[in-house]
Amino acid sequence: MIKVLLVDNEKIVIEGLCKLLEGFAEFSVVSLACDGPSALHQMRLHFPHIVLMGLGVPGMGGVGATRAIRRAFSHTRIVILTSKQQPVYMREAFQAGANAYLSRTIGASELRTALLTVHREGVALSPETAVHVLGLMSERPVAGGSPLSRLTERERQILFLVADDQETGHIARFLGISPKTVRNYLSRIYAKLGTPNRLQTVLYAKRFLGQPTGMPAEL
Incomplete structure (x- = not known):
């Protein structure tokens, strides 16, 4: 079972993702967090395999939270899920230590495949x-x-x-x-x-x- 921590400041998004992922046999959502500091706290409690992170989280932002998690938990996979698809945001995310950068328009099966790829191979980069x-x-x-x-x-x-x-x-x-x-x-x-x-x-x-x-x- 792949343990997942969900981090996002939009309640409807994080609850929807939780319900979606729990519908797949491979994933177990171990906790939810709405900001950077609480995400780090949940990391220490649950040691998830994957963090699914929004860019707009308060308390250091998604990039700052990614950087902090990468520094303290180097083997955790971090996947950014955001509507911001401009290259500059991608660059900042990868420089902070993200393993993948996904659009919020992604379908359920595509999200499942991407998370499995990140868990298995360490990174998921679409050609785009x-x-x-x-x-x-x-x-x-x-x-x-x-x-x-x-x-x-x-x-x-x-x-x-x-x-x-x-x-x-x-x-x-x-x-x-x-x-x-x-x-x-x-x-x-x-x-x-x-x-x-x-x-x-x-x-x-x-x-x-x-x-x-x-x-x-x-x-």
Whole structure:
């Protein structure tokens, strides 16, 4: 059973999410919180696997609450659920340590799939979200002909972490896969980007992104 903490300042939203998630066999909603401080308190009481977080929560905001939770509970998955789909909000959320960024227009089955993916793989990046974040970091859009546009979702996840100077072992633990699997993915990334090794791939990614991707450093 995957334990979930719901954090949102809108009562109707949080109650609706609670009813929705409890209708799925995989999830157990362990608590609800309406602001950042109470979310941290509930974290200490229940140690949930996933936090489903709104951006508008008072008492430090969703980004601040995400950052505080990431700092104190490094292995907890944090999923942002918000109506704000502008790239700048995505960037702030990922820099704070979010594992996924979802729209409130998402359907029930899509939400279930995203949460299961985050729990299993450590991160969920849709192609649309990845393109927004990559484009924002580079201060230019990711063109369809760019080598980065040819990466799969998993390869983009690993590239984000590599560009953030994470070691293979850390990446493996964060994504819940073996170091050998990470190395296999890296080999495919090298081939697609035309880079001969990890160092050149890091340099390529940082040159394109303009700065570290901001994925959680505390793995």
